[in-house]
Amino acid sequence: MEKYIIPAVIIIALILVLIKHIHVVKQSHAYVIERLGAFKSVWGVGIHVLTPFLDRIAKKVSLKEQVLDYPPQPVITKDNVTMQIDTVVYFQITDPKLYAYGVEQPMIAMETLTATTLRNIIGDLELDQTLTSRDVINTKMRAILDEATDPWGIKVNRVELKNILPPADIQNSMEKQMKAERDRRQAILQAEGQKHSAILVAEGQKESAILKASAEKEAAILKAEAEKQAAILKAEGEAQAILAVQQATADALKLLNEAHPNEQVIKLKALESMQVVANGQSTKIIIPSELQGLAGLAAGLKEIVKD
Secondary structure (H helix, E strand, O other), rough: HHHHHHHHHHHHHHHHHHOOEEEEEOOOOOEEEEEEEEEEEEEEEEEEEOOOOOOOEEEEOOOOOOEEEEOOOOEOOOOOOOOEEEEEEEEEEEEEEHHHHOOHHHHHHHHHHHHHHHHHHHHHOOOHHHHHHHHHHHHHHHHHHHHHHHHHOOEEEEEEEEEOOHHHHHHHHHHHHHHHHHHEEEEEEEEHHHHHHHHHHHHHEEEEEEEEEEHHHHHHHHHHHHHHHHHHHHHHHHHHHHHHHHHHHHHHHHHHHHHOOOOHHHHHHHHHHHHHHHHOOOOOOOOOOOHHHHHHHHHHHHHHHOO
């Protein structure tokens, strides 16, 4: 019985050792394997068995995109302004072997490289350029870091400047400048508004004056037309009255001629005509001798009628 115990223990130990050396590599991960201190292979996704006492896992690498958020770094611009800039780097490990053997402590190396690259780029720019050229700085840093980290098996996908913090006195000056600029724009907008309002008022007054003049012109034309029409009607009325008088006179003469009047009737009609003439504006009236006797006779008859 005792002779089976030792082999059983050995078998159990081997099974435990074998189970311990079975590894499952998850998605988006890779294991760097060494045999006797030298690189052997890179394990991808799946089940793998490590050779006991010969192989070991040198490094477990994540192939996902990773983010490094560095604290603010002091940098000096071309015009000698010191500011604090913090950077965010998005990277991905593309070659686990180079990542494991390319550089000691890759994350520290990345941070140092990012800081020196940022200082070199900002050193060629002035303050105003730094504040307005984030995209340019991001693009330059990404290109430089990607090229520098390629031997390390790292690909830099994106670099972002998260915050740019100038000194307090520079910030105060910038705020005052921005306030002055806003005040200037407000004054310009207000002046343009007043100008536009004045133009509209002037155009309204001009339009009103034009309408008023047009109305007065129309009224004058209508008045003149009315006066003209009244004069025409008056003239036509007077002409018709004259025609009526002339027609009545002609008719009376016609009737008189048809009645064959004697000399006394003719003289009486002449006397009536003289009475009409006497009612006018003349101051002197010359009475024909033929009518003087008849006038005396008419005056005598008038006196007899009164008695």
